[in-house]
Amino acid sequence: MSNIEELASVAKQLVAGNRGILAADESTTTVGKRLASIGVANSAPNRAALRRMLFTSPGIEQHISGAILYEETLLQADDEAGGAAAAGQARLVQQLSSRGVLLGIKVDTGLAPLPASPEESFTQGFDNLAARCAAYKAAGASFAKWRAVIHIRQATANTPGLPSEAAVAAAARGLALYAAISQAAGLVPIVEPEVLADGAHSIELCEAVTQRVLAAVFKELADAGVLLEGILLKPNMVTPGSSAAPAAPAEVAAATLRVLRRTVPPAVPGIVFLSGGQSEADSTRHLALMNSGALPGPKPWVLSFSYGRALQASALKAWGGQAGKVAAGQAAFMARAAANSAAARGEEEAGPSSS
Template identity: 50%
Template sequence: MTGKLQDTAHAMVAPGKGILAADESTSTIKKRLASIGVESTEEARRDYREMLFRSHDALSNYISGVILYDETLRQKAADGTPMVEIIASAGTIPGIKVDTGAKPLAGCPGEKVTEGLDGLRERCTQYYELGARFTKWRAVIAIGEGLPSRTCIHTNAHALARYAALAQEAGLVPIVEPEVLMDGPHTIERCFEVTEAVLNAVYDELYAQRVVLEGTLLKPNMVLSGTECPDRAGVEQVAEATVTCLKRTVPAAVAGVVFLSGGQSDEEATAHLSAMNALHDTPWPLSFSYGRALQAAALHGWGGKAENVASAQAAFAHRARMNSLAADGRWSAAAEQEKAA
């Protein structure tokens, strides 16, 4: 079992490839579809995601895995083909979000803990049978006045580790996602301090829960200035701070690091990832696991209309290719001007 986990984890960070996060909850996808004037029906959600998954150029060349929502894992395309089969036919690995969302943390105003451990063993077994081969669990850590608390950091780290152990027990590679949020006026130095504390706590708990690190991926935030910080750090400073923080906290045994975009613009997320790979050597591959930063152009290009599918898929393939270049440290602003392959 351990060997299969390692094989899957390494396949998910194959050179030049990254992960598409298409695991938006029903409420989140409703907002995304509303932004283009489309009602969030099951059919609309199916059509949108099918458009992405049938972008064979993007999936076969640049996307190693797709994180799905429960509905999508069980869903069939318009022609009756299961979504997981469409994904797998491109040589891409299906995965599944298994947490049930971040809820207010009792006794800690303004902070949250991610729930979903109850019944997780049974869900993981079922998800494996449905074709998933990896999982994702997201914890959110806010920076603010007196935040984060030690309680918040350690409660979320413990939950992430328990989740990871249960996922591996079922033969699923766990993506461990402790996200330090960008929201606020904090400096990049404050983000570094919090991210370092969070990652240290997470790996302490993963060790305590006997998680096999070689069969895991880390999905962290980049070390960034807060969205309201008046003096925001540049690309090379972000790359330096992020890689330094990871080297201080993440064991070399981890199979790979796939960053979340966390509210960055499409090009910001790509530029930061490329700078890390171009300027720094690391013990693990550094790649991407983006949601909105991969999907936004395709979503607006699609607009809910069948006649726009081809152009939307081209936009998606272009964004995937840009991030593939970034995963090799070869992205450039000039490449953004090229048409999708």
């Protein structure tokens, strides 16, 4: 199988069968905050215990096609110590690969202030990226993820609006370069330009900014020679800012579809949304509406999910870091996974939610 065929095959597999992607790629700091919320210390064994609880959920492969991992997790031993696996030792991710769940890897190294506009951010991680991608491929990964962040601010008489041209250009060019490097290493790149929900902006401003960002991203992907059949897009949904009045679910779904139809080529096999600060229930409801017959029109890509917190929040609370509550955590996780799998079919399915 050629590299092109492999990339296209993996991308299709990740969005096949109304399944989605578990984003379990939280950095050590971020996963520590989640563990702290249930009174659990941020240690390698506890991080491994959280991931093991999720990865060993019975039937996970029915609703989850792939999992995005942090480097520690990709290489971690499947034991109580939580350290890196030695040669010949079972790895934690074998709990996924043995069930047919594909392994992904976060390859960016976080955000830094953008020199031209310090209020905004650019994504770091190009140092040794080609070598790291090759090593991750050798370790069993078949896809990668890189997150760019875009800030929104309504212009006023005293402050310019955001994003700046510099921020949009940096995000788009960075995503395109990452995608080209990933594909050269045989990894399907998940392209994630996240327009942040922070702020009091309107849904109309979010729509305009998201359209502007996605148009820039696909221009740069084309210029970089990225195979569109071998990528997945991971965008935000179009919503008002988190401190603004909420919009009706149908309005969010319709605005999101409008932007995608105007910017995303049909060659892209799938769009796997991030939840972007939405509640578990809202992220599921919006996905279901986009896939339902209530919003007719062309949808040439599979619309699915790549959720982190919106798949894990209920499970984290039910588990509580207690060995005796692993089954409860898994049941909560699988309920959210099943609800989102139903949403990918255009159906809304009731399930427990933490919010």
